[in-house]
Amino acid sequence: MQHIIFDLEATCWEQGSNIDRMEVIEIGAARLVTDDYEVRDTFSTFVRPTQEPILSEFCTNLTTINQSDVDSAPIFPEALA
Numbered sequence: 001m002q003h004i005i006f007d008l009e010a011t012c013w014e015q016g017s018n019i020d021r022m023e024v025i026e027i028g029a030a031r032l033v034t035d036d037y038e039v040r041d042t043f044s045t046f047v048r049p050t051q052e053p054i055l056s057e058f059c060t061n062l063t064t065i066n067q068s069d070v071d072s073a074p075i076f077p078e079a080l081a
Helices: 055-062 068-069 076-081
Strands: 002-010 024-033 038-046
Touching: 024 076, 038 076
Parallel strands: none
Antiparallel strands: 002 024, 024 038
């Protein structure tokens, strides 16, 4: 059996966070095979937010994702593909 484990990072703010404003800014994934519990493949990409394209200082400090990382990244549909 195989499992895909996803790790998503999203935009965030120290004050006034609203889940409706949050956008994915990084997708990480690993394929785990339960025969030997080994990670067989990994995937990672930054994602450019479109609704609020400027990361807050709080978000950068929390995630270590820089503005330059997301500025040149694909938007979510492209990153997911």
